Amino acid sequence: MKKPDTIADKVRLQDAQTLAQGYSPAIRAMEIASIIAFVGLEAALVYKLWSTHHTGPWLLTLAVVLGYLAADFVSGLVHWMGDTWGSTEMPVLGKAFIRPFREHHVDEKAITRHDFVETNGNNCLVSLPVAALAVAVPLNGPGWVFLAAFLGAMIFWVMATNQFHKWSHLDEPPALIGFLQRVHLILPPDHHRVHHTAPFNQYYCITVGWMNRPLRMIHFFPLMERLITWATGQLPRQDDIGTEAAKALVAVDDAQELPVLQAAKELLKASAEEPAPSVSTRPVP
Template identity: 75%
Template sequence: MKNELKNQLRQQDAKALAQGYSPAIRAMDIASIVTFVGLESALVWRLWSGAHTGPWLVLCAVLLGYLAADFVSGVVHWMGDTWGSTEMPVLGKAFIRPFREHHVDEKAITRHDFAETNGNNCLVSIPVAILAVVLPHSSPGWVFVSTFLGAMIFWVMATNQFHKWSHMDEPPALIGFLQRVHLILPPAHHQIHHTAPYNKYYCITVGWMNKPLAMIGFFPAMERLITWATGLIPRKDDIGTEAALELFEATASAEPPVVQAAKELLEATTAEEPKPVSSARPS
């Protein structure tokens, strides 16, 4: 089935997609990075001088923020890959286009500079950054929430940089070490997503959430729900109508791996159960 779908893919031209990065979008990227850095700096200053800030509180918030960022990266990546069109006003050029370009030309991201790589993530993080800065720091609970939000969007901002490194042929030595110990997104792990038809392993901060989400069939379930509610076909703009319809029908009929495993375990247990011995005496 995978080979048949791969032959049906009708993706857009990589050069045309790359040309969609206009001067206006670049200016927006630069402004977003400057704003994001300013807000995060303001949050660090508040935490540094806060009476309720403690090392263990900050450490826990940063680690939980890392996991949350991995999940958020998966949801945003899935949305950009799966829904909408590159022709949509604003969203199409600024957000959806980079996802579609990346599927056609995986190495394009390695040629992007810092602003083009990270501007989008900074832009979408600004509202959360504002919230993190303005929250009261009147108790350890509020400080934890503020720190968690700030840490989460910091890792969200870093996600595309991690993603870019995972596609580099020779990343810096320290980055290669972090990839090998799976503290940031490893190339081999991410390559699973880049296997046609590109419908799994969307989490790209570190990738820790990919396996659990795949086991429960999270993204296929979300696609069925959205299609039921709106009639839209997932990935239609990315891989073409024919392949998108065939893929949707195949995933709609498939059970999540965790359900399949549970059924196999139940069947094995049932088969091994001994038959009851009759207590009646022979005549």
């Protein structure tokens, strides 16, 4: 008896070698420049924070912790965008940003062979505008200091995300890294393995992974996908896993709506089916 097809059976991934060859000298030069600029901006921010009298240990600690949570969410949002939309053939973005996501699904161990520049360059590049904004914030009071520290902490953790991600794929991470993974202070391998089950449509957050369960509970990413498909007509993950699997996954997501959405649809349907109130034709005296 033939086993029924699953969505994982329909997944059609791209060639790993072809994707790896997309890492060009121009992209590497851009990543090196991004790392240098990022380090310079973060150093300037630390100097500004150190020089102001509005800082305090509790304020800075809160900024670092909230920045960590924000970075985890941002990592999931960017990861979802890179996995779900666009094509490796897009100008600039295709080779520099989308290609690494596609390669990682085909060869998840490739990241363990990347050096520091290839691992972290992209994240430094996308963090530069926020880094510049953090440095530009006027430190005229505790609120402004908190904002600058929060932004600086968030992009520091965003920069570190791919390093944490790389460590989660190592067969034998260093002892300290393994301990941090076991206590779930950085991304644990078992937690991240959920994402690497085809069709790669869950657990996108890869800084620490704390935000994965809450976002899954509220169906955050499926709802975003429906909104974008409604607005653009684009099919999620079509370039990554193939048209057949992408269509099958959309059908499954449509069948798994949040109860509140199902209830809202039923109310709208019932409202539409209610007969219109009769209008009296009796003349007014």
